[in-house]
Amino acid sequence: MKSEPLSYLCSDNIGPWEIYLAQVDRVTPYLGKLAFWVEDLKRPKRILVVDVPIQMDDGSVAHFEGYRVHHNTFRGPAKGGIRYHQDVTLSEVMALSAWMTIKNAAVGLPYGGGKGGIRVDPRKLSPGEIERLTRRYTSEIGIIIGPDKDIPAPDMGTGAREMAWMMDTYSMNVGRTAPGVVTGKPISVGGSLGRQDATGRGVFVTAAAAAEKIGLPVEGSRVVVQGFGNVGNAAARIFHDHGAKIVAVSDVTGAVRNDAGIDPYDLTQYVRQMGGVKGYPKAEAIPAADLLTTPCEFLVPAALEKQITEANAWKVQCKIIAEGANGPTTPAADDIFNERGILVIPDVIANAGGVTVSYFEWVQDFNSFFWTEDEINAKLERLMRQSFEAVWQVAQDKKVSLRTAAYIVAATRVLEARSLLGLYP
Numbered sequence: 001m002k003s004e005p006l007s008y009l010c011s012d013n014i015g016p017w018e019i020y021l022a023q024v025d026r027v028t029p030y031l032g033k034l035a036f037w038v039e040d041l042k043r044p045k046r047i048l049v050v051d052v053p054i055q056m057d058d059g060s061v062a063h064f065e066g067y068r069v070h071h072n073t074f075r076g077p078a079k080g081g082i083r084y085h086q087d088v089t090l091s092e093v094m095a096l097s098a099w100m101t102i103k104n105a106a107v108g109l110p111y112g113g114g115k116g117g118i119r120v121d122p123r124k125l126s127p128g129e130i131e132r133l134t135r136r137y138t139s140e141i142g143i144i145i146g147p148d149k150d151i152p153a154p155d156m157g158t159g160a161r162e163m164a165w166m167m168d169t170y171s172m173n174v175g176r177t178a179p180g181v182v183t184g185k186p187i188s189v190g191g192s193l194g195r196q197d198a199t200g201r202g203v204f205v206t207a208a209a210a211a212e213k214i215g216l217p218v219e220g221s222r223v224v225v226q227g228f229g230n231v232g233n234a235a236a237r238i239f240h241d242h243g244a245k246i247v248a249v250s251d252v253t254g255a256v257r258n259d260a261g262i263d264p265y266d267l268t269q270y271v272r273q274m275g276g277v278k279g280y281p282k283a284e285a286i287p288a289a290d291l292l293t294t295p296c297e298f299l300v301p302a303a304l305e306k307q308i309t310e311a312n313a314w315k316v317q318c319k320i321i322a323e324g325a326n327g328p329t330t331p332a333a334d335d336i337f338n339e340r341g342i343l344v345i346p347d348v349i350a351n352a353g354g355v356t357v358s359y360f361e362w363v364q365d366f367n368s369f370f371w372t373e374d375e376i377n378a379k380l381e382r383l384m385r386q387s388f389e390a391v392w393q394v395a396q397d398k399k400v401s402l403r404t405a406a407y408i409v410a411a412t413r414v415l416e417a418r419s420l421l422g423l424y425p
Contacts, residue, residue: 016095027407071097078114081155105410147180183358192361194376200234202353219243227303254278301328346403
């Protein structure tokens, strides 16, 4: 019997979640008997919507809406980041939590999927206001997070600083130091070496593995990066270190291009001083919309969801797309890339490096024993390559895209767990 659709999804609150549902529908025919349980992938386990009131620096009180969603916990505690952004919606957080379920299962991590966010523009808040926002939000969602229940991490608009505040707030509320409640923390309070660049490193590792499959050398290749935040910055630097040429970069301030190559280290210094890539003197300004269609071998969308759509997919000029962001490509664009022979490494594999090293951090916190950065990076590359190889093999065997193959691998693992656990009561 087919279940009724979720009643709280209205026309104003769809988008990313619909993309995820379309992706699940595409994989369902490949699940065999496990398709009996597929509705579990289409429904979040738990949604918490919270009011986050804080006192502003001027003495007034402002209210912000926050979310924490547990999509699935069959394979372990929920795991996923906290996003501070002015456009955060419930639909987005639901989709991000679901993509975390798929991502964690695709790379074999013992986690389910979770995600959180606050609808706020952190650039408009002072450091003190952000700290009060973070601590109040942590207190509000404290009823569903914990080292063995739900482990938040940084995402867009948050970082190690916010994770330290979350850890401290949770620890104060439970009466003990609990470093395992969050990952992506500063090293001095239980963070892991290698975590800062982990997501971007994973993007490079999977892109290089895909390039090997099609005989494309990384050295000398052209790379375009949309989004020069933590993920895009790290990916650009690591591509550059392996002999690739960064020809175009964008962030929220603008886009720049130099066909002779942009030094990402030099650009990083400029961004730190000026607040964005706009005006970078060693490259020419281009319209942001033109960045995704700049000729290259590797395109790394590392910004927001739904950046590559049916409207611009026909104009993309690359050989490999390595999704640093979550959900940057719509299903319609996927179909276009399949038709054009452009290889898409889906987000659930390409950007899984961050949650992989978050898992390493969580394990290290529980054991109070920490690995070197070289050990972390070696473990990360080995796991990412193994995961990519498994997905590649499924794609070849079933003659499907890498995204569908990743969903086959992940959904099979999640629904096998579901089948074995059964229903309670």
